[in-house]
Amino acid sequence: MAADWLGSLVSINCGPTLGVYQGEVSSVDQSSQTISLRQPFHNGIKCPVPEVTFSVI
Known part of the structure; x- marks a missing residue:
C-alpha cells in the first residue's frame, strides 16, 4: 500500500x-515511519536540497 504513493505530488x-512542504513522494518506509519528498518546496519556495525526509510521529 505504501508503494501506491510513490510518484504522487503531495503537500x-x-x-x-514548520509550515507546509510540497513535493513528489520518492520513498515511504513503513518500518521507520518516514516519507521522503524529491524536488521539495517549503512554503512555496524551492528547497536548496534535492530531497527531504519526514518522520511520522
Missing part, C-alpha cells in the same frame, strides 16, 4: 511553526 502541513 504536508507541519503546523504553524
